[in-house]
Amino acid sequence: MLPFSFELIARDGNARAGIFHTPHGDIPTPIFAPVGTQATVKAVTPDQLNEIGTQLVVANTYHLYLRPGADLVAEMGGLHQFMQWPRPILTDSGGFQVFSLAEMRKIDDDGVTFKSHIDGSTHRLTPEKSIEIQEKLGADIIMAFDECAPPYDRAYSQRAMKRTHTWAERSLRAHTNQDQELFGIVQGGSFADLRQQSAETLTALDFPGYAIGGLSVGETKPEMNAMIEVVNGILPPGKPRYLMGVGAPDDLVNGIQRGVDIFDCALPTRLARHQAAMTRRGRMNLLNAAYIHDPRPIDESCNCYTCQKFSRAYLRHLIVAKEMLAATLVSIHNLNMLLDLTRQARQAILQKCYNEFSHLWLEDLGKL
Amino acid sequence: MLPFSFELIARDGNARAGIFHTPHGDIPTPIFAPVGTQATVKAVTPDQLNEIGTQLVVANTYHLYLRPGADLVAEMGGLHQFMQWPRPILTDSGGFQVFSLAEMRKIDDDGVTFKSHIDGSTHRLTPEKSIEIQEKLGADIIMAFDECAPPYDRAYSQRAMKRTHTWAERSLRAHTNQDQELFGIVQGGSFADLRQQSAETLTALDFPGYAIGGLSVGETKPEMNAMIEVVNGILPPGKPRYLMGVGAPDDLVNGIQRGVDIFDCALPTRLARHQAAMTRRGRMNLLNAAYIHDPRPIDESCNCYTCQKFSRAYLRHLIVAKEMLAATLVSIHNLNMLLDLTRQARQAILQKCYNEFSHLWLEDLGKL
Numbered sequence A, B: 001m002l003p004f005s006f007e008l009i010a011r012d013g014n015a016r017a018g019i020f021h022t023p024h025g026d027i028p029t030p031i032f033a034p035v036g037t038q039a040t041v042k043a044v045t046p047d048q049l050n051e052i053g054t055q056l057v058v059a060n061t062y063h064l065y066l067r068p069g070a071d072l073v074a075e076m077g078g079l080h081q082f083m084q085w086p087r088p089i090l091t092d093s094g095g096f097q098v099f100s101l102a103e104m105r106k107i108d109d110d111g112v113t114f115k116s117h118i119d120g121s122t123h124r125l126t127p128e129k130s131i132e133i134q135e136k137l138g139a140d141i142i143m144a145f146d147e148c149a150p151p152y153d154r155a156y157s158q159r160a161m162k163r164t165h166t167w168a169e170r171s172l173r174a175h176t177n178q179d180q181e182l183f184g185i186v187q188g189g190s191f192a193d194l195r196q197q198s199a200e201t202l203t204a205l206d207f208p209g210y211a212i213g214g215l216s217v218g219e220t221k222p223e224m225n226a227m228i229e230v231v232n233g234i235l236p237p238g239k240p241r242y243l244m245g246v247g248a249p250d251d252l253v254n255g256i257q258r259g260v261d262i263f264d265c266a267l268p269t270r271l272a273r274h275q276a277a278m279t280r281r282g283r284m285n286l287l288n289a290a291y292i293h294d295p296r297p298i299d300e301s302c303n304c305y306t307c308q309k310f311s312r313a314y315l316r317h318l319i320v321a322k323e324m325l326a327a328t329l330v331s332i333h334n335l336n337m338l339l340d341l342t343r344q345a346r347q348a349i350l351q352k353c354y355n356e357f358s359h360l361w362l363e364d365l366g367k368l
Helices: A046-051 A061-066 A070-075 A079-083 A095-100 A127-137 A154-174 A192-204 A221-232 A249-257 A267-272 A305-309 A312-320 A325-350 A354-364 B046-051 B061-066 B070-075 B079-083 B095-100 B127-137 B154-174 B192-204 B221-232 B249-257 B267-272 B305-309 B312-320 B325-350 B354-364
Strands: A005-012 A015-022 A025-029 A031-034 A057-059 A089-091 A103-107 A112-115 A122-125 A141-143 A181-186 A210-212 A241-243 A262-265 A276-279 A282-285 B005-012 B015-022 B025-029 B031-034 B057-059 B089-091 B103-107 B112-115 B122-125 B141-143 B181-186 B210-212 B241-243 B262-265 B276-279 B282-285
Touching (some): A031 A057, A046 A325, A057 A061, A061 A122, A061 A127, A127 A154, A154 A181, A154 A192, A192 A210, A221 A249, A249 A354, A305 A325, B015 B325, B031 B057, B061 B095, B079 B089, B122 B127, B127 B141, B210 B221, B267 B325, B305 B325
Parallel strands (some): B031 B262, B057 B089, B210 B241
Antiparallel strands (some): A112 A122, B103 B112, B112 B122
C-alpha cells in the first residue's frame, strides 16, 4: 500500500468530506490543524491535544531551522519523537516566515538571504535547502518553497508567483523521501488571473496535494473567498487542498464551502493568551466585568475539559491574576471549538446539508 | 462518623505513617502538598495533579482574600468547586504572607493593618477575620492566625509567639464550621525554650492538629531540624503535624524522620519556572549545554508524564524558546518527585526501614 492517499468520501456542492491517509494515521477532512510553531502547540500538552481530537499539527520550518536546528531534531528521531506527537505533522517551507519575521532579507531568483529574528545571524534559504531541512524535521506533509507577496501589488504578486513556480519545480526535484508528501503552493495575490495561472501551472506539475498561500494577509474576506473559488475550480478534485494560515471560524465555514480540506492557524492559541475565547456566537473577552460572578463555562454546549470543569468567573480570575493556567485552559477550548466546527462540517457534508450548516454558523457567529 | 480523624498506622523511630480522614477524602501521610497560591497550582491542571497522585493542595488566604475575594469564592461554591480540585484543600491563615508580602504593615495585639501588594489598598486581618475568610474559602483544613518572626531576634520571637498564642485562642473561639478542622501553629523562632513553650501552650489548647510555622525562613538546616525535634517531642502523637513552607527533598527526609506528617512548598513549581528539575541526585539546570543532545528524560526511573515522554533536549529547547509548556512539564515532574519521595518514605516506615531509606536519600541527593 502507498504511504499516502486521499480518499474523497462525499461532496455537497463544492464542499468535500474525505480521508487523507498518511504514514502516521488517517486525517478525516475537512480538518483544522493546531499550530505548533516551535515544536509545541503553545501551553498545551500532546495529551491535551489528543483529548480534543487533534488529527494534524503544523510546525514551522523557519523557527525550527533557527532553533533548535533541523540536525538536532533529526538526531532526536525527528519531529514526531522530539515533540511526542504520534499523529500526522505538516511543516511549512519557511517562505512565509522569512518574508514576515526575518530581518534584512535579500531575495534573488535562487533563494533568500536573511538575518535571524533571534540573534541577527545570517542565513540562506533556497528551495533545495528548505526541502533538506523539512526532510530532516521529518513531517508527513511538507511544502514547496514559495514567495508570499502583499495582496494589492500586481507587479510584485506576478514576480513572486513566477518565482514560486520555478521554486516549486526545484522543490519537486529536491524532494526524495517517500515517507513525506510534498505539496505545491498556489500564489498570485488578490488577482484572479494570476491565481488562475498559478493553479494551472502547479496542477501541471502534478503535486500530490496543493496549498493555497498568500491569503488572509490583508485582503478582504470577499476577495479571499473569490481567490479560493478561482483556485479550487482548477486544482484536481482528487487531491487534498490546504488553505494556509486561516483560522477564523467564518473563514473555515466559507473555505469548506469552496472545497478546502485543511486549515491551520495560530489564531486560537494566540487569542487564548490574550483572554479571548472563541465561541459559536463570536469572540468572548474573558476579562469583561460581566464574567466576574458568572458560574457558567465559556460555552455550555462545549464538551472540552475547560468547559466541562471551569467557570467564566474562575477563568477571569486566572487571567486577572496572570496565571499561566488561563492560557492552557482557554487554548484547549479555542482549539476544540475549531476542531468541533470542522467535525460538524464533515457531518453536514456527509448528510448533504452543508448549505444549511453554513447559513446557521455564519448567522450565529455575529450574535455575541 | 466524624468528618475528620487521624489514624496512625505505623511508626519507625519517630517517623510515622498514617491516614488523615477528611470530608474530601483520605490523605495518606507523610505527604507533600503542592501549593496553589491563587487557587491554581501554577501551570498545572487539576487533571495533571490527579495523575501524579496529589492528595492535598494548599491555597493562600492572603492572596485569595485580596483577589478574587473570599465572597466571590464562596458564591462560586467554595474553593473545591472554584478551582475544580475535588480532594482535600488546606488554607493558611494569611499571617505569613502579611508579614512577607504586604506593604506598610502595622501590627498590634488585636491584628494587622497592611497595604495590598497588588493595588496598595488598606486592609486589616485579625484572628476572627482570618477564620471568617477561611470559612468562606471552604478548605478542609484551616490555620489559626499567627505572627511569624525572623529566626534570630529573641525578643521579637518571644513577642510574636505570645501574640500567636493569644491569636490561637481567639481563632479557636471564632471557628464554628464543623466541616473544617482548625490547626494551631507553633512559633518560637530558632529558640528551643520558646519552641517548647509554644508547643506546650498550643497542646493545652487541644487543637485537632498542629502546624510548625516560622521555619525555613533563614535559619540553618541543623537549627530547623533541632526545632522540629523539640516541638514534636511535645505535640500529642495522635494528631497530625504539618511543617509549613518546607519542600526541599532533604528537609522532607529529615522532617519525616522527626515525626512530621504534612509538608507544603511552592519550591517545586517555582524551580520548574526557572528551568530547574528536582531529582533524587539533586537539582538539574535544564539550560545546561550538556543537555542539548541528551535524549534521556529528566530521570529514567521516574514514571511521570514528562519523564515517560520527553527528552532533556526537548525540555531544554522549550526553555530556550521561552515556551510555556516547559513550566508545565517540569512542574509535573518536580511535584511528582516530591510526591514519590513521600510515597516511598511511607512504604519505608511501614516496612520499618526508614533509617536506611533516609541514609540512601541524603547520600544520593548530593550526587549531581
